[in-house]
Amino acid sequence: MDNGAMEGSLCNKINNIGYFCTERQCIDGHTDNTALTLISGDFNCSEATYGQINDHSSCFAQVLSNLNIFKGETVVLLLPKCSMQYFVFLGTLKKQCVIAPFFHNIGYEALADRLRDCRASVAVTTSAGAAKIKKIKEYIPFLKYCLITDADVHEDGCFLSLPFLMKEAPLLFDIQDTDLDTASVLHYTSGSTGRPKGVVHTHRTLEMQRHTFDEIFQLKEDDIYWCTAEAAWVTGSSYGIIAPMSCGAHQVQYTGSYNLSGWLKVLENYGITVWYTAPTALRMMMRDAASSGGAYKGSLKRIYSVGEPLNPEIMRWCGRFFGVDIYDTWFQTETGAVTIANRPGLPVRQGSMGKPVKGINASVRDDEGNALKWGEQGEIHLEQFSSLFVNYLNNSEEYSRKFINGLYRTGDKAYVDSEGYFWFQGRSDDIINTGGHLVSPFEVESAILEIDGILDVAVVGLPDDMLYEKVAAFIVTGAGYSAEDLMLKVRIHTANTVSSIAAPQEIIIQDKIPKNKSGKIMRRLLKSAYLGENAGDRSTIEED
Template sequence: MHKLSCSSYEELVSRFSLEVPEKYNFAFDDLDRLADATVDGSGNPLALVHVDDDGTRRDYTFSWLKDASSRLANVLKTQGLRKGDRVMLVLYRRVEFWVAMLACHKVGAVPVPSPSQLTPKDIIFRVNRANIRAMIVEDSITDRVEASRPECPSLTCLVEVGGTSRPDSRPDSRPDSRPDGWLDYETAVADASPVFPKPQGDALAGGSDPLLIFFSSGTTGMPKMVEHTHTYPLGHYMTGAYWHDLEEGDLHLTLADTGWGKAVWGKFYGQWLAGASVFVWDFRGKFEPARLLEQLAEHKVTSFCAPPTVYRFLVREDLAKYDLSALRHCTTAGELLNDSVFLAWKKQTGLPIYEGYGQTETTLQICTLPTMEPKPGSIGRAAPGWDIVLRDMAGRICPPGEEGEICVRVSEKTPVGLFTGYMEDPEKTASVMLNGYYHTGDKAWVDEDGYFWFLGRVDDLIKSSGYRIGPFEVESALVSHEAVVEAAVTGVPDDLRGQIVKATVVLSAGFTPSPELTKTLQDHVKKVTAPYKYPRIVDYVAELPKTISGKIRRVEIRQRDEEAAKK
């Protein structure tokens, strides 16, 4: 692919297009191409820089990944896996995650990236819901899988990574041998061929065939299965080449665990399609901002993406202590970035932060690109290739300044990267694919310049005294105060106003709940945003209820309040 050089957003929109080859398969058509290009010196040989929790760095080339994924593909094929079989991966940020994903693409199996926090109950639900045939997991997960096996009859292939036979096995590895029925990854791939010929005819997975499945994080209910096809990686070319602004030779870090969709947004397809290398920091345990800054400085990361919460922690550090001179581009997504963090980061690094918006069901839908002037708090404009409109409850398209649901027009053309639907849930799929639009379930408004301003999930909006208040606006105002680490804003029933705003707050170290602090936070919100949005109730908690992907479960807070009101 050739990255366009455009002087404006409008020029990029008019010139950008994606060519989708017939039966496209990323592993064969691009990974192998990148590997072969290094033979004649025409491409960037470095695919991935991997740093363990202990600081050990290992560099991996595209050629190495091609051979390693072919070895594992041969192992999986020998184990009876075929096109369409589903494989759950629980591998943290180990390099084997990338190998396993590519191996599945070659075999035609469908990987299901999964988080390490899954309990045996979660594993049983997902394995049976998705009819999982195989699991490839780190040895720290093996015992949980074993506890689940009696209730998972579809499992026929189990592969353990990093077990006791591995020379660099982690200190916390199980001292005993692996249970019966498990393959040792290292032993299995060592004896396999590094050549896996591209399948022919119907045996080749590509194009509209299933590529992978994500389980949604389930903020309002049980997780849903989101299916993407083999064209999905091409949709992330916009993510890597334009939003992350990557060129050949760049080193990009997206701070995400491989169990979630954000990993393939920022640690896989789009970055390699742009010619860049992926930086992986496989840290374990509690996130430490100072250690992240050390990684950025030591390894000369050039492009960085993280949630706004991470930037909030980083700007509290003494950034002058770290050599961030190699860093030239910063992006964020997942929640709103408040003005104070944007300005503090830019003041200390000289770099703006470019926001973006998308979902597990999509690739990048809305973004702020390098050719655009960032507006702090705005998620940007519609990504080229995506026809985005806001629609009100009656289905009318909203004019600037009027809030509506973010919808993707699909009546004329389906954008590359949009999911096929919720697997085995036609009713849910039909509820979001209506009248030629995909309904995201998210609310926003758009300004006169075409910039979108995110408000929150449709179900999370608060209706108070005739006003409609988005929780993100109030949360953003609260976390801009030094006393607040995290905040969740919900509506509480009120006889006079319909609903009033409630803030559930986690305090920073050194601050304690008090009526005085509550008044201070309320006054702070009144100054930062419209006064009518201030929280009339402030509840202090040690932690917020979250999904295992880290998303706040406001629905759980509302349910607790409803139960308390009945007593």
Template sequence: MKPVLIRKQSADARTAGDQAGDAAFSWADIGRELGVAPDGEINIAQLAVDRHAHSAHAEKTAFRFLGADGSARDISYRELAELTDRFGNALKSLGVVKGDRVFVLCGRICELYVAVLGALKIGAVVSPLFQSFGPEPIRSRIAQAAGKVLVTTASAYQRKVAALRPELPSLQHVLLVDDIGAGAFADTLDLHALLGAAPDTPALVPTSPEDPALLHFTSGTTGLPKGAIHVHGAVLTHYATARTALDLRPDDVFWCTADPGWVTGTSYGIIAPLLLGVTSIVDEADFDPLRWIHLLENERVNVWYTAPTAIRLLMKAGHELFAGHRFPDLRFIASVGEALNPEAVCWGLEAFGRPIHDNWWQSETGGIMIANTAALDIKPGSMGRPLPGIAAHVVRHQAGEPVTVIEVPDTVGELALETGWPSMFRGYLNQPERYRECFAGNLYLTGDLVRRDADGYFWFVGRSDDVIKSSGHLIGSFEVESVLMEHPAVAEAGVIGKPDALAGEVIKAFVVLKQPIEPSEELRLELMAHARRRLGAAVAPKEIAFVPALPHTRSGKIMRRLLKARELGLPEGDSSTLEQAEAQREKK
């Protein structure tokens, strides 16, 4: 596609501090806007909910929940404050105290949002789980965090959790959000009965900027998923970036399509719009192109935050799907999850009359760091420029050597951010060494390879490791391989991400069978079904190939980059660490 420049759309968009390092911007000023004193008490839920519930905006709609069955339910800021107070007080009655871990596993229904905000009110640490997870990802995350409470549906509990209870000694309380009748499941509680019995008196517990608030799991290349810990002070980033990166304004109708089990769905699907007093649309139904078009049109959405996979699916649906539909209220469209190709950015102009603004951040950053804002010209394919308060660099980094900042434009290196923004993660749960490895002095090393052009725009090149990014979800190879190896026929498994036009990447597994088991189509389907049961459809492999052996380093690590290079017909690069047996096989 021929490079184009899309001129900025909005002359009145927030431009203050649009260059990182602008002296006019300070995080202290953001705190003062929210009424927070430096180093004073700060609570995400108090600022997001109670601040509005006790103001002239109390009756304004905070969330509009659209059911898969066509129903709609509006919740005002006043009602949300009452419900979250009841939930917080219900948790207190169960002995939940500040710092305890609360997990939420359900679809995009009112109870999920009430549980997240109510738990934050009392200082509990909240971790929403992706609703499509299978039993193993659920078990590993609750076990790592010593989760005390799980809020879920009866169906999810029966299919995914009940059999795991003996393996989760920390899990004291399971609260079911649907009415299934008393005693249907042992050792569970009826959430609505608890809420009915709990007082709606203020549940708020004092919390400080550094008190843990959110726990977002992100997969790595080896070992267990990493639990990124975020604090209540992160709310300053949520507030500032919602205005600058998403151009959100108090009178807007906002739709963030991300599931709260993904960090975007928590930071920008729950917290950020509430901070600004915005009305958010929450759609319970799965993706459907025509439903989404009707929703954008009929709900008069002003700002829409979605993912590249959804955009590509809408593009695939064809222009005829948009015939007769108009979107005069839609002012700003943004995307996150993986790099957005230039064609998709420009397609937004054709379909909606608005370009799509790509932005970049990670679970670890807690909020948007680099973005194509409404106040900037767009270079399609670019991540954009650093937001106010964010200093980003392209660096060269080798283990055991000093970090070198690359000043020459368009030179590929690792993206590094200067520490100090409020939503920077404060640790990986129970993994202090992995956390320390992310930093070099005052720089957070993101693991993403980028280049910066002469105008200060950043361009994504790729990951520096082999984490798989599929439909916006980070998937660790080790986690998938471990589940495949649970099957009695499997001796070893190696997993890679394979490019896909819609999902970005899909998972392909290479499986070595135990002797004397022979490969068969029946066994391949059996392994795929096993993986789907254990991991869920979003994480399970889409392809499985049987191979006689996997390439390893001399230390025993699977060389996934070699698997990927061979699959895609790419140069295999340095094989000096390849174990001797594999090297000899390659010579034959």
């Protein structure tokens, strides 16, 4: 789908992501075209055209102006999937504020940490989200407004009714000239040794997001697209909002939770032709279809996956069950757009990441930044490109450490074969990839240590047939405590303070946590012992 080139100077309205996703689509004749079909869990359906999303996003931008929110201030999006999510996301960008999407089920402590770090001026959420914010309000004094989407009246000067504010605001907003390097989207990504880092992107990312959507997904005018990712995940913002809308696509969003019959109903009844999802979801469908005997009868042309390696077994099952090809893609929060991918026109090598997309120069290198030969395992490095992040918020030192000789170090290990295909081999740090979501072991450990009866803890990712990796907590307990006593407490507390995704799937009691002489947890020793593998070098372990 081609909806106009991104012409214009470095500072021009046309550079604005919000403009290109809405107003530009209307200028190009798509005002009455369906942009979004929203399907609830009980299959009530509503639609929004490009004209309607343009109007309501402009209205939200005007609300920000009426509240004296200025360019560069941060707006946190704390909503489940809904049409308002699109209005707020794109309206914030029209205003040249920074949009920071959070998972709506985020825990209290994680929410407070992120709100403090980004010094959010505005949070947009439901009454349930507002209740969380009220509990932590004393820790975030700089938050000016909490705009509540399901409140009819204002509570006080801070907690305001968003429907009331939007009813009072016009459906027009004059988007100002936007420099390509103006900050746009802020995503938090997990760190292995500290708090999650705020990844800063700019309006310049739009070029790469549109280009990759066209090169990889290859939608036609009559295609209907479904990206299952939440907006808080970079896939959900880049390929669930920005890329499809800036290309004039018709997309579907399902607000219900996963179940096989529900997802098949969405795929079949709403004419999905191009589907972007995660391997964990496909593994769940494979499991459930085997037990229920479910069958697919729909219009799919292609499936794409992201977030974790796509194993050949899933690829074969998708071919049998859906009768279409599936293409694995790879990118990170930091890259902002897909950089290595399988796609139509490129022969698929089952289990590979594919090849770099146009405009991406990728290589595999050793720890010193030296290029490696075919078949040699190292770390994926990328040359600079338009959607690459520009900083870690409040952490420029860590940002600088991500580059060597001008190349971005991804932290992902791989090798390249003789035909130029990349093959993923794992992470070079301790980050856990569970169900396509990255979890910081440090953040989970910090939460678990707050629980009475736990003296020490190490959190490790262990192989899992369904999730790729599961979160496991190795704990040292006080006298009289058992794993059974603590399992429920650990899961509930972690879900409330970090997120439900980070809650450990397994607890293993330890006499002690192995650490090196500088006090760093030796996670590889715990993992190898659990798996019955050789632990390797133990010379740096701290002795009693």
